[in-house]
Amino acid sequence: MKSQTEVQNLIRKNFKDLSKYEVKKIQDFKRNDFVCEANVKLADELGVNESFYRTDFDKNGFTDLLIIGDDFSCYGGMDESCSFRPIVLLNFGNEKYKIVNISQNFDDYYTPKIVSKNGQNLLEIYRTRIKDWENKITYKNPQKQILAYKFDDFIEYNSNNQNYIPIQKIEFSTSGCYGTCPVFDLEINQNQDAKFIAKQFNFNKELETWSDKNEGTFQTKIKDKDFNTLIKLLAYIDFPQLENNYSVNWTDDQTVELKIIYSSGKIKTISDYGASGSYGLKKVYKLLFDLRQNQNWKKIDEK
Template identity: 40%
Template sequence: MPKSIIVIFVSLLLLISCNKQDEFVKAKLIPTRIDSLKTTAEIEKYIGNTDSLYRKFTLLKVQDIFCGSCDTLLDKLADSLHIDFSWQKADLDNNGYTDLLVTGTNKTYGSWNYDPKMEAEYSKEFNAFVLMNFGNSGIKTYDLTDGHYLTLVARIEYNGRQPFIAVYTPKVISVVDLHRREKTKSKLTFKFNDFIEYNPKPDTYDIEKVEYITTGCMGMCPVFSLNIGKDGNAAFVARDYNYTLPWQKGVLLNGTYKTKIKDKDLKELIDILEYTDFPNLKNDYHVPWTCDDTGAIKITYNGGKTKTIVDYGAQGTYGLRKLHSVFHQLRLNREWKFVSKETPYNYDIFKGK
């Protein structure tokens, strides 16, 4: 056999072998109640029984939802994607259990029947979320909209046998430049206990320091900053509305605090930053509304390089949403040691300095 043919044959074998190694291996299905749900009434009842915050959730196709931010552009987007359903099923985290993606309207409660024991936002005219099935560990709800004014089209798409959630947002037209937005598509995977933009090959970076700061909003949004070093040493400056429990309950923190972040928590933060491909994120994000909070992240890495991301509304990407959540949790779930009543604030982060 000629040498050239042998080389080609060996190359093909290697290519096939690599493809097999990279092939998604689907977990064996473990049937649960979700698999038996067939009708709209059954699914709505199941959702209400599973999560008390969705007792009055109604399944609706995107085109059938009436809301303040629903318009013809959203309907046309849904039509172009052939969305003629309000729910889909798939094992989104490949744990063997079927998950449920739904779209509709949640009217569990509103300003007229507000229950302070229910830790949730006001009812949402437009709501898309996923019920993740963890088997014996239960069901957990993950909201894809996470804001009063975010409308989108979500559906399950596949790369071979591997399922993802594809989230499409319509173009936003506005006379105000900051409020305009082009049509987008996000390919989401379940990672870090949340949905985040899929990154098949994350790069690694030598992250030396991470700084985070918020500005507050027209309500009672927490105003605070975090400074986390490579060694895990961290400083937390609590200025306004930093309560230890939701709904402004618990202890109100105020002043400067310090602690040492545990290695596993520091690693998770770095892993999330790397997975989001932070150097290639935009420097500025802005939701198409006003009077909201801003979260700014500054990462120092690879020998003094810096990347600053200013995210007005904290909705820039699903990866950034996850990071905002991590920082908000870090200020409360550590044994912070009180240092002083001083609350120094470095607003230069917002200028990229």
């Protein structure tokens, strides 16, 4: 890939949901939006002035791309696009590709930059910190996160790869939202026995009528590979050090509650409105949501 047009055509050809994706520099987002304008200034300061960059994030020997662009999934006033969506295109050879979304939230403006640390290619994510919205004043130093490609996604980089945190039990529950967010409770203990209480919207993606009756209670033993991935991910993100509460800045979303009993009775509880507390937590939530569909659940009688 040598040109912006070649990269854009590759994305549109291989990914139907990105058929309108426009590859362009951060400086080409000329919107009457304070956060957008601040992000352009930040990109200039960081020297991020290209529409795509080459590297190898997963160390498979093929060139991956960090791409800046607009997927036209959002429209504002005067039919102007309000979407900003940098992505990473992973290359597996033989024209096999994967798109990884690196935005933490859907209305996220930030500047991504490739860095190398300890022999690994990483992503630095910079976000402008707003000090005064009315007078359009920002803090001097932006927020910075460092992300590594681990567990098939980009999550916060941890230089300590020897983390081990003995986990005795995981409890996970979700609330409803303005829509059909899956509502369920999930429990997994250290011998991989699990209980899944499906309440609403777990088995049908179509709009359903709300009912007070649960969809069922199920049990299984979590598959070794899925259980080990979950435990290793929780250790890698160093979950005891995370905040206890997270919240997005919009309404009508879902709240998830994660409770982990570990190290002979210690308890970590995380409440996350919007389920976007961190990159690592978003990956944990995805794995837990996926367990509803990728395990051999057996329905049990409800007492």
